[in-house]
Amino acid sequence: MMLVFADHDRGTIDPLTFQALTFARNLDPDVQAVLVGGGGAGLDVTAAAAELAQYGAQIVHVVEIAGYSDYAPLAAARALVELLVSTGAKALVAASSARGNEVLAHVAAITDRPFTADCYSISIGDPHQIVRARWAGNLHEEVDVTADVVIATVFPHSTEATPAPAAGTLKEFTATVSEHDLAVRVINRIGASTGGVTLPEAKVIVSGGRGMGGPEGFTILEEIAGALGGTVGCTRVVTSAGWRPHAEQVGQTGTKVAPDLYLACGISGATQHLAGCKNSKTLIAINTDADATIMNHADYIIVGDVNQILPLVLNEIQASKS
Amino acid sequence: MEIAVCVKRVPLVGSAFMLTDDSMSIDTSRIGATLSPHEENAVEAAVRLVEAHGGSITLFSVGGADAEEQLREQLAIGADRAVLIDTEGVEIDSKATAALLAQAIKDDSTDFDLVILGSESADSGGYQTGIRIAHALGRPVVTNVKGLNIEANRATCERAVGSTREVYEVTLPAVITVLDGLNIPRYPSVPGRIKARKKPVDKVSITIPAQTTVRTTLRVPVSTSKGATDLGTGPDAAKALVEVLKQIGVMQ
Ligand SMILES: Cc1cc2nc3c(=O)[nH]c(=O)nc-3n(C[C@H](O)[C@H](O)[C@H](O)COP(=O)(O)OP(=O)(O)OC[C@H]3O[C@@H](n4cnc5c(N)ncnc54)[C@H](O)[C@@H]3O)c2cc1C
Ligand SMILES: Nc1ncnc2c1ncn2[C@@H]1O[C@H](COP(=O)(O)O)[C@@H](O)[C@H]1O
Numbered sequence: 001m002m003l004v005f006a007d008h009d010r011g012t013i014d015p016l017t018f019q020a021l022t023f024a025r026n027l028d029p030d031v032q033a034v035l036v037g038g039g040g041a042g043l044d045v046t047a048a049a050a051e052l053a054q055y056g057a058q059i060v061h062v063v064e065i066a067g068y069s070d071y072a073p074l075a076a077a078r079a080l081v082e083l084l085v086s087t088g089a090k091a092l093v094a095a096s097s098a099r100g101n102e103v104l105a106h107v108a109a110i111t112d113r114p115f116t117a118d119c120y121s122i123s124i125g126d127p128h129q130i131v132r133a134r135w136a137g138n139l140h141e142e143v144d145v146t147a148d149v150v151i152a153t154v155f156p157h158s159t160e161a162t163p164a165p166a167a168g169t170l171k172e173f174t175a176t177v178s179e180h181d182l183a184v185r186v187i188n189r190i191g192a193s194t195g196g197v198t199l200p201e202a203k204v205i206v207s208g209g210r211g212m213g214g215p216e217g218f219t220i221l222e223e224i225a226g227a228l229g230g231t232v233g234c235t236r237v238v239t240s241a242g243w244r245p246h247a248e249q250v251g252q253t254g255t256k257v258a259p260d261l262y263l264a265c266g267i268s269g270a271t272q273h274l275a276g277c278k279n280s281k282t283l284i285a286i287n288t289d290a291d292a293t294i295m296n297h298a299d300y301i302i303v304g305d306v307n308q309i310l311p312l313v314l315n316e317i318q319a320s321k322s
Numbered sequence: 323m324e325i326a327v328c329v330k331r332v333p334l335v336g337s338a339f340m341l342t343d344d345s346m347s348i349d350t351s352r353i354g355a356t357l358s359p360h361e362e363n364a365v366e367a368a369v370r371l372v373e374a375h376g377g378s379i380t381l382f383s384v385g386g387a388d389a390e391e392q393l394r395e396q397l398a399i400g401a402d403r404a405v406l407i408d409t410e411g412v413e414i415d416s417k418a419t420a421a422l423l424a425q426a427i428k429d430d431s432t433d434f435d436l437v438i439l440g441s442e443s444a445d446s447g448g449y450q451t452g453i454r455i456a457h458a459l460g461r462p463v464v465t466n467v468k469g470l471n472i473e474a475n476r477a478t479c480e481r482a483v484g485s486t487r488e489v490y491e492v493t494l495p496a497v498i499t500v501l502d503g504l505n506i507p508r509y510p511s512v513p514g515r516i517k518a519r520k521k522p523v524d525k526v527s528i529t530i531p532a533q534t535t536v537r538t539t540l541r542v543p544v545s546t547s548k549g550a551t552d553l554g555t556g557p558d559a560a561k562a563l564v565e566v567l568k569q570i571g572v573m574q
Contacts, residue, residue: 098465098481101450102449102465102466105450105454106453108454109454109456109457109458110457113534114535115416115417115448117447134445134447135447137543138339138542138543139339139348139540139541139542140541140543141540142538142539143538146535153449184492186488186489187489188489189483189486189488189489190480190489191486196485198485228567228572228574229574239503239506240506245503246468249502249503252444253360253502253503254502254503260570260571261570268337269337270336271336271337272444282566285550293338297548298550299550299551300550300552301551301552301553302554302555308556312556312560313564315560316564317567321573321574
């Protein structure tokens with residue numbers, strides 16, 4: 001049996017969790033999900049469990065923990081440690097999301113087991129043979145893992161979430177959680193949602209690198225993004241120079257995106273940047289250097305100076321809209 | 323405030339990954355090395371805390387002797403001393419690395435109020451070292467921190483969720499793992515570099531621990547190279563680009 005930790009925020013399940021359920025189902029059809037919440041507030045257990053069942057959860061273990069607030073990683077891990085014992089699961093799987101990785105790392109630390117993050121495939125055995133990402137997926141690593149229970153997260157978008165409706169029988173589980181386990185928990189939320197398009201959800205991203213020359217270079221990118229209903233992205237060089245906020249950084253240590261259009265302007269295409277944008281449906285690059293790496297990863301290229309090309313592009317967009 | 327920061331030397335890979343003939347590691351013969359970006363933010367955070375509250379910074383690294391290069395760089399930025407746990411080039415899995423770091427932190431003559439790490443290393447991306455160290459030391463841990471403020475023994479930490487931020491509070495001593503974007507790391511100054519030459523880097527030899535995760539091979543995944551269509555140059559290129567935008571349905 002495979003146990004899958006469901007990453008949710010106030011009842012909204014992270015779509016990566018559906019990929020994790022699909023991944024686990026391919027290892028063993030007997031998949032059971034775990035939903036941890038703070039007893040009532042913000043979590044509609046029935047609705048969330050129904051979604052997990054859509055992707056193959058035969059049983060949904062519901063763990064309500066008083067004082068959990070939105071999220072308390074160690075408390076969630078305690079519950080999983082107990083569930084691993086009581087269910088005798090062969091593996092504990094989650095999405096490679098901030099919460100998925102965090103909770104599973106706690107479980108591994110508590111039980112002194114290895115934890116393998118960002119997996120593409122797992123072959124259970126002795127040892128388990130696992131293929132995982134290094135360098136944010138720029139390299140694949142094959143490892144032999146020795147453990148009685150596999151603890152692993154699934155590399156984002158490496159498995160396509162496919163529905164397979166199952167019973168999703170609710171089972172309440174009471175975990176022994178101490179005050180100490182709840183010491184680290186969300187105590188507040190700040191910054192109301194800006195209402196603007198965020199990078200992960202944007203259909204169009206107009207992104208700039210060092211080649212934009214400075215913070216003022218981004219005005220035209222904002223205008224083009226605005227005209228296309230998209231948002232602005234950038235490289236690490238740009239955030240390190242303080243030209244743009246880090247929230248706009250795309251790449252290994254920024255946000256990983258998959259928009260319909262990624263327009264890369266004055267970006268060289270370092271592996272760590274491509275790690276964040278290579279799943280874009282269409283990638284267009286504008287660069288003075290025809291040999292820049294980004295040109296090999298683009299669907300369309302323009303060899304030229306952004307200062308000349310981009311105003312023309314904006315004009316053309318406006319002309320064809322009016 | 324006494325702060326420990328765990329940092330790792332990683333190869334500075336540019337446009338492509340080259341592997342050694344046995345496909346067991348990255349061919350580093352023609353490339354330089356760097357620190358994982360998150361750890362640059364970790365050191366910067368520590369330097370700012372010591373500037374504000376006093377105290378000292380000790381760096382811990384598990385790696386080969388060449389990691390001294392990265393340690394000296396961070397000593398130049400403001401760390402006071404470093405402990406290099408020398409693996410003589412043997413790669414060590416995350417679980418064993420965390421155990422070595424936790425032991426070195428425990429064995430150190432300084433009692434640390436705070437241990438800061440990156441949330442994940444650039445090369446391995448294990449997402450676990452900080453959490454394991456916290457368990458080994460019996461301390462609370464907040465991960466993925468993008469905003470940090472410490473007053474009177476309490477650390478207030480912010481973490482991104484969508485376009486909002488969650489707030490956590492934790493009492494020191496504690497472990498914190500941070501993300502790129504927490505701050506903008508400074509560059510070492512010339513006087514900083516000169517001082518760094520004299521700062522102590524203690525090398526600790528170890529017997530290589532048993533490992534539960536063993537690499538069998540590395541692969542460069544199939545390239546995403548697409549054979550791009552050239553849209554030309556100048557005004558014609560702009561027209562051609564807008565035609566593409568129409569085709570792919572992003573022009574409303
Ligand atoms: C572990 C690690 C993690 C990293 N994570 C990230 C990450 O998350 N995101 C990220 O972006 N980077 C990341 N980096 C940094 C990355 O390696 C590169 O340094 C960075 O992506 C380069 O940014 P750039 O393309 O803007 O700059 P450059 O590499 O300097 O490229 C600038 C490009 O602009 C072109 N250009 C110049 N002038 C013009 C002009 N007038 N018109 C058109 N083109 C012009 C040049 O030909 C060049 O190709 C990471 C690095 C490491 C080591
Ligand atoms: N060999 C190492 N030496 C020192 N610190 C390390 C080492 N490996 C990992 N770390 C620290 O642990 C963090 C998370 O690494 P990981 O768990 O491998 O993703 C890194 O950002 C570093 O701060």
